[in-house]
Amino acid sequence: MISVLFVFSVLFGEDRETATYKPTDVILINCGTAFNTIDSRGRTWTPEQPKVFAWNSVNVSFPSKASESELLWKDVPAVPYKTVRIFRSKFTYSFTVSSGWKFLRLYFFPSRYRSDFDAVKSFFTVTVNGFTLLKNFSVNSSDSGRLIKEFIVPVLGGSKTLNLTFRPSPNSLAFINGLEIVSMPDRFYTKGGFDDNITDVGSNGDFKIDDTTVLETVYRVDVGGGMNVKDTGMFRQWLPNYGSPLGDSGNVYIMDFTINYTEKTPAYVAPREVYTTLYVRPDAKDHMNLNWTWLFPVDAGFNYLVRLHFCETMVKITKPGQRMFSIIIGNQIAKAETDVILLSGGPLIPMYLDFRTLLASNTSKTGERVNLRLDLCPNQYSYDAILNGIEIFKLNDSRGNLAGQNLVPINPIMLGGDGKLDVFLIIILAVCSAIGLVTFFIVAILLVKRKKRKDNRAGTFKVLLKQYTYAELKKITKSFSHTLGKGGFGTVYRGKLSNGVKVAVKVMQDLKGTGEDFINEVTSMSQTSHVNIVSLLGFCYEGSKRAIVYEFLKNGSLDQFISRENSSTQDVKTLNKIALGIAQGLEYLHYGCKTRIVHFDIKPQNILLDDNLCPKVSDFGLAKLCEKRESIVSLIDTRGTIGYIAPEVFSRTYGGVSHKSDVYSYGMLVLEMVGAKNKEIVETAASNTSLAYFPEWIYKELENAEQTWRFGDEITREEKETAKKMVLVGLWCIQPCPLDRPPMNKVVVMMDGSLDALEIPPNPSMHISRGFIAECSSLSDGGEIIRAVDSANT
Numbered sequence: 022m023i024s025v026l027f028v029f030s031v032l033f034g035e036d037r038e039t040a041t042y043k044p045t046d047v048i049l050i051n052c053g054t055a056f057n058t059i060d061s062r063g064r065t066w067t068p069e070q071p072k073v074f075a076w077n078s079v080n081v082s083f084p085s086k087a088s089e090s091e092l093l094w095k096d097v098p099a100v101p102y103k104t105v106r107i108f109r110s111k112f113t114y115s116f117t118v119s120s121g122w123k124f125l126r127l128y129f130f131p132s133r134y135r136s137d138f139d140a141v142k143s144f145f146t147v148t149v150n151g152f153t154l155l156k157n158f159s160v161n162s163s164d165s166g167r168l169i170k171e172f173i174v175p176v177l178g179g180s181k182t183l184n185l186t187f188r189p190s191p192n193s194l195a196f197i198n199g200l201e202i203v204s205m206p207d208r209f210y211t212k213g214g215f216d217d218n219i220t221d222v223g224s225n226g227d228f229k230i231d232d233t234t235v236l237e238t239v240y241r242v243d244v245g246g247g248m249n250v251k252d253t254g255m256f257r258q259w260l261p262n263y264g265s266p267l268g269d270s271g272n273v274y275i276m277d278f279t280i281n282y283t284e285k286t287p288a289y290v291a292p293r294e295v296y297t298t299l300y301v302r303p304d305a306k307d308h309m310n311l312n313w314t315w316l317f318p319v320d321a322g323f324n325y326l327v328r329l330h331f332c333e334t335m336v337k338i339t340k341p342g343q344r345m346f347s348i349i350i351g352n353q354i355a356k357a358e359t360d361v362i363l364l365s366g367g368p369l370i371p372m373y374l375d376f377r378t379l380l381a382s383n384t385s386k387t388g389e390r391v392n393l394r395l396d397l398c399p400n401q402y403s404y405d406a407i408l409n410g411i412e413i414f415k416l417n418d419s420r421g422n423l424a425g426q427n428l429v430p431i432n433p434i435m436l437g438g439d440g441k442l443d444v445f446l447i448i449i450l451a452v453c454s455a456i457g458l459v460t461f462f463i464v465a466i467l468l469v470k471r472k473k474r475k476d477n478r479a480g481t482f483k484v485l486l487k488q489y490t491y492a493e494l495k496k497i498t499k500s501f502s503h504t505l506g507k508g509g510f511g512t513v514y515r516g517k518l519s520n521g522v523k524v525a526v527k528v529m530q531d532l533k534g535t536g537e538d539f540i541n542e543v544t545s546m547s548q549t550s551h552v553n554i555v556s557l558l559g560f561c562y563e564g565s566k567r568a569i570v571y572e573f574l575k576n577g578s579l580d581q582f583i584s585r586e587n588s589s590t591q592d593v594k595t596l597n598k599i600a601l602g603i604a605q606g607l608e609y610l611h612y613g614c615k616t617r618i619v620h621f622d623i624k625p626q627n628i629l630l631d632d633n634l635c636p637k638v639s640d641f642g643l644a645k646l647c648e649k650r651e652s653i654v655s656l657i658d659t660r661g662t663i664g665y666i667a668p669e670v671f672s673r674t675y676g677g678v679s680h681k682s683d684v685y686s687y688g689m690l691v692l693e694m695v696g697a698k699n700k701e702i703v704e705t706a707a708s709n710t711s712l713a714y715f716p717e718w719i720y721k722e723l724e725n726a727e728q729t730w731r732f733g734d735e736i737t738r739e740e741k742e743t744a745k746k747m748v749l750v751g752l753w754c755i756q757p758c759p760l761d762r763p764p765m766n767k768v769v770v771m772m773d774g775s776l777d778a779l780e781i782p783p784n785p786s787m788h789i790s791r792g793f794i795a796e797c798s799s800l801s802d803g804g805e806i807i808r809a810v811d812s813a814n815t
């Protein structure tokens with residue numbers, strides 16, 4: 022557990038800011054707009070001007086806009102992400118700037134824009150003044166829903182022009198939401214640390230960065246920081262870092278001291294918040310000779326510049342020799358006997374050191390990812406090591422190339438003790454890369470032996486998550502004392518982690534054998550990261566005890582929300598946003614992962630709502646992974662819940678089972694949300710009526726201009742149109758023939774659009790066979806089902 026200790030008073034107001042750097046160049050371009058806009062920090066972004074377009078850029082691009090609802094759900098600021106410029110072919114921006122090194126920041130928001138351009142599926146190359154920054158790059162959706170790529174570019178010599186070129190890959194488009202160019206102090210990141218030296222790790226010499234080098238910012242971490250750090254004039258973003266669940270228990274100290282900047286370490290080097298926060302272990306005597314260890318996933322085959330920030334702020338450390346430690350980078354000693362007091366000149370005086378290290382590839386595999394390892398090893402009988410800030414930059418190779426593997430960097434992993442992980446790697450059963458976001462989780466490894474197989478082969482699966490013991494889960498849930506709900510495969514309990522984070526713990530029924538449903542849920546959820554997908558935090562796999570730990574959402578399920586007594590007065594706009602969010606989550610499962618995920622159990626009970634009523638798809642126990650190019654899913658069982666199951670899942674006479682089965686379930690869910698599907702009829706209908714499965718009465722209600730569905734007589738005309746739009750979308754989704762249903766990416770557009778754009782679909786109940794009704798009614802009432810069917814029906 023991590024605690025925060027405030028030493029003296031904490032006053033981090035703007036009036037306490039030390040002198041900052043004033044850049045000579047600040048260029049902020051909000052691409053695709055025609056007006057000046059102001060961001061959340063009060064900075065003014067200007068529209069693109071013709072003078073920044075090179076001569077070869079005419080008629081090769083067009084602007085567009087993102088959906089307001091998607092910006093809202095993903096908590097993405099409108100500036101500069103609401104508008105975008107999309108490139109059909111090679112396009113070049115030309116900027117006249119002063120001579121010197123520049124920050125170049127590229128802002129991306131992977132979204133489906135109003136021009137029907139899906140940015141997630143775009144691939145392109147970006148170059149600047151002959152350097153390749155990104156190659157065949159795809160802006161996959163990150164946790165925050167946006168991505169900022171920061172580079173450091175030289176504009177030196179006689180030329181004072183920065184040419185930034187976007188080149189779409191074949192059969193693709195390129196795009197950019199925002200451009201930022203900011204100058205920096207002369208050779209700020211290329212001359213070396215406070216001692217004007219870059220130590221070449223692994224040799225006895227120094228390393229020089231010449232004027233033909235471009236750098237990419239890979240990590241910038243305020244170690245121990247947990248606040249929004251205001252930078253020193255260069256608008257850098259510092260990642261807060263309290264450590265990780267696998268790290269030692271420790272304290273974050275926040276000091277209210279005056280930092281004594283010097284000529285060697287000016288105030289613009291790093292904000293005072295960086296130097297006044299640090300992460301320390303509670304009792305140094307218990308940690309003697311144990312390293313601090315950080316692991317930073319990076320691209321192999323490149324040189325990296327590592328900048329470390331230090332400042333001695335502990336009251337009891339006042340003279341040289343009291344705190345000494347070695348800096349080890351990549352298992353090689355970078356600097357032995359480091360003494361911050363001795364090097365800086367005293368307490369409260371900041372300093373920073375620069376190191377160069379080469380991360381060689383272990384294989385011939387292109388785009389290999391490796392860990393850049395940083396260790397701080399305290400000397401014997403010395404106080405524990407300290408570190409205030411970390412910056413890591415990738416340097417271009419000999420061909421002027423910075424492009425590595427197409428992955429979004431993850432938060433660094435910090436380990437305590439001797440830096441060893443207490444988990445084991447397992448062979449992969451199913452790899453579903455959710456836009457590279459599998460790297461956002463700490464590796465947890467388990468070996469699952471598959472018994473009762475005719476060929477007695479072993480099956481294993483790999484997940485990159487925190488693994489809990491059953492004893493830990495009992496502690497988290499207070500011996501499973503607070504039940505949140507029960508499902509077909511287990512019971513969900515409320516819990517709280519040691520850091521205070523509330524969680525939901527789903528304990529599966531005692532399982533024997535393979536536990537396929539458990540494997541389905543863990544492998545599916547662990548490969549996803551989307552605002553509309555519930556976040557999986559860990560799991561337990563201990564004998565027959567199997568459990569899943571995921572984020573706790575206090576508003577409960579959609580089923581509870583629409584069933585409340587005040588449901589008749591629920592806001593139509595809110596329900597429409599919830600329906601849109603669910604559609605976006607399913608669109609992500611179907612199209613946003615390298616391996617498609619078909620959920621097979623979409624229903625209100627499996628949609629959870631957070632504090633802001635943002636919906637999150639949950640319960641992946643019946644999910645199936647399949648390749649995107651495969652239109653048909655192979656099933657030997659029937660999956661889902663009565664009332665939401667697509668006809669083809671029961672009877673192949675309606676077509677093959679595919680991701681369109683989720684579309685059907687979504688349609689039934691939407692109809693239930695607006696009251697167009699009567700849940701009570703489903704639960705009480707006779708076994709020989711199709712009313713239990715298909716809302717035949719809807720078409721008569723559509724003809725009634727005064728129909729208000731579940732919302733009462735007080736709703737406005739606009740709200741009536743929104744409700745009718747939801748009904749029409751639902752009806753399109755429940756067409757009996759899968760080919761007649763729209764795919765989820767089209768459903769998102771329909772749900773986000775207007776009523777005028779929709780036609781009334783055919784009555785689905787006119788095409789349902791009696792055989793299907795009979796087959797449905799032979800099943801047990803309610804709940805989740807898995808029923809084997811004759812293989813001849815597949």
